[in-house]
Amino acid sequence: MKTVAEILKAKGSSAVYALAPSATVFEAVKLMAEKNVGALLVMEGERIVGVVTERDYARKVVLLARSSKDTLLRDVMTSAVIYVRPSQTSEECMALMTESRVRHLPVLDDGRLVGLISIGDIVKGIISEQNFIIEQLQHYISGDRS
Template identity: 60%
Template sequence: MKTARQVLESKPTQAIFSISPVATVYAALQMMAEKGIGALLVMEQNKIVGILSERDYARKVILMQRTSRETLVRDIMTGSVIYVRADQSTDDCMALMTRHRLRHLPVIDGEELVGMLSIGDLVKDIISEQKFIIEQLEHYISGGVH
């Protein structure tokens, strides 16, 4: 079983995208669209103060009849950010995401933010791992192992 760090290292890009809490929601949406991502960490002086997801936008701007050009990130972000340590297993990550209904999970190594995992990253990794195990079992059953 892999760790959060190993999954991060296997991603094509390990960039961490963040925004200020005083930026507009519109600016955050522009960044998410440009980067092809569904969430941004909200950072203030290298400290995580929240996370902003497409879900936050849908529920706290559109449904509340606010405008994205006038609403600030801090007004709709999720302030309590759940994260994992870099050495935690993919099973730990999936359990946490399932229990808390999360799609994005920051990864911390000590005090340092090292990346962000999405549910898609974890599913892709788990499928790859299961495929490898199946291939090994098929090889063993067919007599390929001596």
């Protein structure tokens, strides 16, 4: 099983996009569109105070007929933030995501934000790992031990 640290390394970019709780939902959706991401962290300085996702926008703004330009992130963000450490495995992350019904997990190392992983990052890592195993088995079966 790959670790979160390995997934972040394979991802190549450790960029994490964030806004303050006083930013508007419109600003968040605009940033998500510009960066082609589905979630942003909501931060006060170095402290994570929430996560806002496309799902939050759909359910807490659109369905409630709120204005994205007048609604603040603090009013729609998920404030119970679940996070992982770099040493945790992709299997642990998948279990946590499934149990908590979330698709994004901040990665904290000694309380310091080092990245953000998505279910897509984890699936990509698992597929890569499975492809490697298949390739090794094919070499073994064919007698190619090099």
